[in-house]
Amino acid sequence: MAIDFIDLKAQQARLRPQIDSAIAAVLDHGQYILGPEVKQFESELARFGQAEHVLGCANGTDALLLPMMAWEMPRGAAVFCPSFTYCATVEVIALLGGVPIYVDIDRDTYNMCPDGLSKAIEGVKAEGKYTPWGVITVDLFGQSADYDRLAPIAREHGLKLIADSAQAFGTTLNGKQPLDYADVATTSFFPAKPLGCYGDGGAVLTNNAEHLRIMRSVHMHGSGRDKYDNVRVGLNSRLDSIQAAILLQKLSIFEEEITLRNKIAQRYIDGLKSNTLRVPSVLKGVISTWAQFTIEVPDPDSFGAAMREKGIPTARYYPKPVHKQTAYQDHPIGAGGLANTEDAMTKVIALPMHPYLDEDTQDMIIETAKSTL
Structure with missing residues (x-):
């Protein structure tokens, strides 16, 4: 499938x-x-x-x-x-x-x-x-x-x-x-x-x-x-x-789709919690539209390759932040530095996410992600 x-x-x-x-x-x-x-x-x-x-x-x-x-x-x-x-x-x-x-x-x-x-x-x-x-x-x-x-x-x-x-x-x-x-x-x-x-x-x-x-x-x-x-x-x-x-x-259906996205995101969060996999945090009072469902794993490139072998697509946002890109690398870094940015970029990877992700498919993604780790 x-x-x-x-x-x-x-x-x-x-x-x-x-x-x-x-x-x-x-x-x-x-x-x-x-x-x-x-x-x-x-x-x-x-x-x-x-x-x-x-x-x-x-x-x-x-x-x-x-x-x-x-x-x-x-x-x-x-x-x-x-x-x-x-x-x-x-x-x-x-x-x-x-x-x-x-x-x-x-x-x-x-x-x-x-x-x-x-x-x-x-x-x-x-x-x-x-x-x-x-x-x-x-x-x-x-x-x-x-x-x-x-x-x-x-x-x-x-x-x-x-x-x-x-x-x-x-x-x-x-x-x-x-x-x-x-x-x-x-x-x-x-x-x-x-x-x-x-x-x-x-x-x-x-x-x-x-x-x-x-x-x-x-x-x-x-x-x-x-x-x-x-x-x-x-x-x-x-x-x-x-x-x-x-x-x-x-x-006309966008509000309903936001509700569906949040339901799917919560199922991901409930199913994926583990010591080796970090699920997203949502700020108190925020309703997210979940454009991506981004997790963190120790080696996202290997994790992504293993998931693809099992038929599950992934994507990385953003393994090379803008300050490391050729056209933009000479612009100033603010006085606070970019320690969190440079840490996150080494761990993030996104799983399939859309309002029409059915439960059986999502359960398979969750179990495959856990077994891959």
């Missing part, structure tokens, strides 16, 4: 008639770019995400770029971010001429460590080489960062706070979405995300109408009132109508 690491086919089978109908409606009206589905999706996503405004865009990377461009982030500004993440979080800072300052993670949740952030900010201020400007947190593996502690630190130092929820849209902390704590929240609709489309897509969530207005200009080549008078440098970053139509159908 073939096991999918993320089974997109099961969800598609459930929604196929609705998705086919939604795509057909776009083909019928022919408004392939910024059609009515985009506006409807932005409205419904805002409602789900407890946001006043949503701007759909081309991908999750652009979702990070848009607010930073709208704020006109100065070149050379220091932006604090984790290294234990996908490169896009750091990439956008470098693209705009900023200086990524790497901050360590909390060893239990893999999200940005508040104490590490404080040390990194104080270190940059003491050195005086760069001007602190912003913080990009990452809600890694589906779990909200510790915004109760991180947000006050950003406010104390007058820094913009961007919640990168590309892996975790739908996560909450004490019933609040990341946007409740941040200046903006962003997400990705890459197909493998908990809420994914069938191509590329992304969105920015904001409660600031003026910021939304500028971002809308930026995402349309810096457009102004006159079609041929662009008033700022911008991007071509629009969410197309077909992807919005697909996402509308997926959003």
Whole structure:
């Protein structure tokens, strides 16, 4: 029996008639770019995400770029971010001429460590080489960062706070979405995300109408009132109508899928606890969307190879954090160091996770993982 690491086919089978109908409606009206589905999706996503405004865009990377461009982030500004993440979080800072300052993670949740952030900010201020400007947190593996502690630190130092929820849209902390704590929240609709489309897509969530207005200009080549008078440098970053139509159908069952993901995650946690295998920790008050189910084992490469031999796929996030990657290895490491990041990278490996993982298959994964160890 073939096991999918993320089974997109099961969800598609459930929604196929609705998705086919939604795509057909776009083909019928022919408004392939910024059609009515985009506006409807932005409205419904805002409602789900407890946001006043949503701007759909081309991908999750652009979702990070848009607010930073709208704020006109100065070149050379220091932006604090984790290294234990996908490169896009750091990439956008470098693209705009900023200086990524790497901050360590909390060893239990893999999200940005508040104490590490404080040390990194104080270190940059003491050195005086760069001007602190912003913080990009990452809600890694589906779990909200510790915004109760991180947000006050950003406010104390007058820094913009961007919640990168590309892996975790739908996560909450004490019933609040990341946007409740941040200046903006962003997400990705890459197909493998908990809420994914069938191509590329992304969105920015904001409660600031003026910021939304500028971002809308930026995402349309810096457009102004006159079609041929662009008033700022911008991007071509629009969410197309077909992807919005697909996402509308997926959003209709997203809350139920989050519940299913949590049920599956709890079965994993209950079944895998052992002295040689570490299961994920969830911060008190957090509901995770479980984009990945990441465990820790002494030798993840050997463990993964053994699991694959038995027909069970695994994936490693992230064996080489961003600060060790060729394009980004020269950026500064914050004053607190990256001890937790460098420890976690040697142990993490992810097991299959999606809302349609049946109990028999999951039990087989659990028993195989335990016997492999």
